[in-house]
Structure formats: C-alpha cells, structure tokens
Amino acid sequence: MKQKIKIAIAGYGNLGRGVELSVSKNPDMSLVGVFSRRDPKSVETIFPDTKVYLVDDILEFKDKIDVLILCGGSKDDLPVQGPEFSANFNIVDSFDTHAKIPEYFDSVDKPSKANNKVALIANGWDPGMFSINRLYGEALLPVGETYTFWGKGLSQGHSDAIRRVQGVKAGVQYTLPSEEAIQKVRSGTRPTLSTKEKHKRECFVVLEDGADAKRVESEIKTMPNYFEPYETTVNFISQKELDENHNKMPHGGFVIRSGSTSQKNNQVIEYSLNLESNPEFTASVLVAYARATFRLSQKEDFGAKTAFDVAPGLLSIKSAHELRAELL
C-alpha cells in the first residue's frame, strides 16, 4: 500500500467542512486535521475523530502535511494566508476575486518557488472548472463566442440585500439563468447578451407581522444594481416553508461555446453544473487538485499554478495506464 497523501484544512466554515467530507471519499488520502483560529475544543467536526488544532501551531506540522487546503475567504483571509502558508506548505485555494487573480498569483509564486512548494490557486468551479471550459471552448473553436450563465444558485449578497429591506423578517434570493437566452445560444446564433439579459432573480421572503407586502415587493424590485436591472419575482412564504424548502446552498450554471468551423457548419460545446451544495462541490474540486498538487511537488514543478497548468490525468486516483484503458 502506497503512503496516503496527507491533507490538512486551514479554516473551518462550509468549505472546510466540504473538504473534510471529500477527503473521506478519496481512499488515497488521509486528513491530518483542521487548523482553526477558534478554540479547538469549540469546533465541532463532521467526523468525531477529525483532529482540530490552533492555526497558530501549524508550523509544527510542516513535515506532516503534504498539501494544505486553504478554506478562508478571498477578501480578508487568503491575501494574507496565501503568501504566508505557501512558503511552508504546498497549498490549494479557491481565491475567487476574478479581477485580482493575477496579483494574487504573483504574491504566492515567489514564496512557493523560493521554498520548493506548489501553490495551486483560484480553483473550484468559477474560477476553476468553468474557466477550463472557457479555455477549451475558445482553443477548439477559435471563431466563436463564449457565454457563461450562472444559476440556479443561491446568492449570498442578494439575500443579504433583501433582508435589509424594512418589513422583511427573512429571505433568500436565487439567480436563475434565462431559459430564452440559453436557447438562443444553444441554437447556434451568437447573440450579444448582457449579464442582465442572461439572468433573472427570484426572491423568497418571510414578512414581519403587519408588514406591507406591496411596499416590500416594490422596494426589492426597484433596488438599484441588485434588482432593478433584472426581471425579478418576489414570493412571500412562511418561516416554516423557508426553513424546509430553502435550507440548501444550490448553485451551478452553464459555459457555452458556439463557433463555426466553416461557412456552413456551426458547433456548440456546453458544460453545465447542477449543484445541490455549492461549498461541497467546490471542496471536491479542491481535494482532487490537492492530489495533482502533491504530484507536481513530487515532479519538482514548483511555484504558483492554476487549473490551466494541470493535466487532467494528474487529478485521478488511477494510473496513466488505467486511465487509457478505462476512460479514453
């Protein structure tokens, strides 16, 4: 039996919990533990035997961790942790502020290269699997257009905005891709579509006692930037219904490339995700890429990487020969 790949988790929210679950489904991996800012005794893990340590003590584990998966946020955690941890560990993260990826890439490239580590950043599904499919699409069909649609998905920012409206007790917002727009794109015509033409917004709202539904609906629908530019529907429901039917974090979407290979022939490539749990899927992607990161470090291919730099075969538990025989 080969030595298992030793994974550790830094940060234990929904994403960290997803990584804990995902590692348990990959028989070539073992979980060293969770590293948290909280008092380890206060952290309740999914599996009772998962060890929890203070993140301040992580350097003591320098030689016991093959890949450290950073599960903090892109705004405050990763910009600090990425450069810091990549000097001591192979890391994988889901940095998702698209506009700042080049800058963040540079900030982890230096420490990881200087210390013979691999830092695989900005992974998950977007950035991540969707990015790969945007790349494949335009490389295979250089004459064409790429369309990214998001949803159906729970949007945290928009749900927060609803809850700030007076008279709203609780609520969630889903981003929906426009079926009409998707059909247009699938048909091979290449329409010009703005983000607001590609998406709709659907709200489920629990009112406070005595609140005026008409006014709440109107305030939501006319909220600038958040809802005003979109086709928005508002549904009023009970707290019970909210608790029972809107307690998941679904997301997903579509990447469609429509292109022509000659004057008469159009070709459409479509990649889609239908996710019942956004954080659990993102975690699964990070864990598969942790395997690739470990292999890159063994090949001494150090420095910052993204999903674009990783050959598909490196993600699989199977050998190259098995992959050719079974999946090609």
Added chain:
Amino acid sequence: MKQKIKIAIAGYGNLGRGVELSVSKNPDMSLVGVFSRRDPKSVETIFPDTKVYLVDDILEFKDKIDVLILCGGSKDDLPVQGPEFSANFNIVDSFDTHAKIPEYFDSVDKPSKANNKVALIANGWDPGMFSINRLYGEALLPVGETYTFWGKGLSQGHSDAIRRVQGVKAGVQYTLPSEEAIQKVRSGTRPTLSTKEKHKRECFVVLEDGADAKRVESEIKTMPNYFEPYETTVNFISQKELDENHNKMPHGGFVIRSGSTSQKNNQVIEYSLNLESNPEFTASVLVAYARATFRLSQKEDFGAKTAFDVAPGLLSIKSAHELRAELL
C-alpha cells in the same frame, strides 16, 4: 512576430479537409501542405494555394514540419503510419478503436521517445474531449456514476447496413440519445442503463422503384445487433429530400457525471456537444492539440501522450498570463 507552428496533413479525406480549414483559423499556425497517396495533381484542396505532395516524399520534409497530423483511418492506416511517422515527426492523430488504444499507445511510444518526438494519439471528441470529461467527472465526484450518450449523430456503419437491404436505393441512419434516459440521469437518480436503453435509431430511406416499403421497414427493424435491440423508426423520403436535408455529418452527445458529496447533496456535471460537422470538429480538436504537441516537444517532454497528459493552458494561443487575466 514569432515563427508560426508548421503543420502538415497526412491523408486527405473529410478529416484532412477539416484540418486544412482549422489551420486557417489559427493565426499562429501555417500549413506546409497535404501529403496524400493519390497523385497530387488529382487532389482538390479547399484553398487553392494549399500544396499537395506524395506521402512517399514526406521524409524530405523532416525539418520543415513541426507537427504532422495523421488523418487516416484507425483500422488500416494509423496502425502502420503511427509507429512509422512518430520516428520522424511530432504527430497528432484520432485513433479511435477504444479497445486497442493501450496497444497502439505502446507502438508509438517507443519510436517517438527514441527519436525525441511527441506522439499525441487518440484525440478528437470520443476519444478526446469526452474522455477528459469522464476523467474530470470521476475525479471530482468519486462517489457516483458516469453516463455517455451519443447523438444526434450520423452513423456510417448503420447507414451502410440500411443500404444493403434489398429495395433500398439510398439512406442514412441517425443515432439519437433517449430523452427519457437523459432526464432520468440529470435528475440525480443513478439508473442502470444499457447502451440500447440510452439510444434510439432513426432511418431515412429512399426506396427503389416498386420496392415494398413494409418489407423494407420490417427487414431494417429486425436486423440483429444493428437495429433489433433498439427502438427504431424508419422514414421513407424522396432522393431530393435526402440530398437536401441529409447531406451533413452531424454528431455529438453527452457525458454526465452524477455523484454525491454527502448523504443529502447530489451534484450533476454535464458536458455536451452539438456538432453540425463531426469531421470538422474532430479536426479542430486535433489542431488545438497540435499546438500543445509543439510546446511539449519544445519542453523536451517526448514520447506518446493522450489528452489526459496535456494541461489545458497548452492548447491556447494566449500566454499563461493572458489566460489568468482573461479566462480564469
């Protein structure tokens, strides 16, 4: 301006014509020419300035070709040409006899390694893009099932079978994925489905004068292996209708991975192709992978490869920095 990647085509049927078209759409590539077994003067190329040579003279071009794309058939051409040409050229091919891929891989690995060449084999869309998506699916969702559906697509073998039936003047056969089966898979249940449960067959037949339609239909529908196990429909049409509406070579299909990341959450990944021209799309894949092959040879990463061994970024005309800034 950087030197363009010099591509050559060995074999000039539908696939070779597709490669000729595709190279013209990639501004970092130039076409050295077509190498054919036929008399070069008899070969009519799509672009009048495409040069045509005798394939027997190809060794004279040893230093003038960066990547040679083999456009012959998997049954008779590639098993001979692959091992032979990979000793002298970087090659890319679409060898698609799935069961024989491991053997074919070994047959080109030795000559290419011994001569510092790269041989990227078994590419296109299946094997190729579908294979990559089978791999990604199972690596990201290790607990789950993968489903491959083919169609709507023109099947050469089944069209030939129809045309052998007495009384049939002309005809084509399309393989269709079963919509019911796709819906079942998309819903997240993981049904057990045989190939025949996943597909239907649709025939368009032109009868010879005086032929008995009933008998022809019955003979087609009861043909063992080809049609008997499938839900088959037979449509009789005129020669004119066949010429006008059935003169393309469409194909495509779906790769769906349905898996769970926890007891309560299922996730579905779907990749699909809707191709108006099967050979033109396959050619486009080969040409993008020719760019990757050229780059692998520059990195001195020699030997036999498949799509599993190629990082997505190597396929793109864009630099790694541009890709991170624009597509991630």
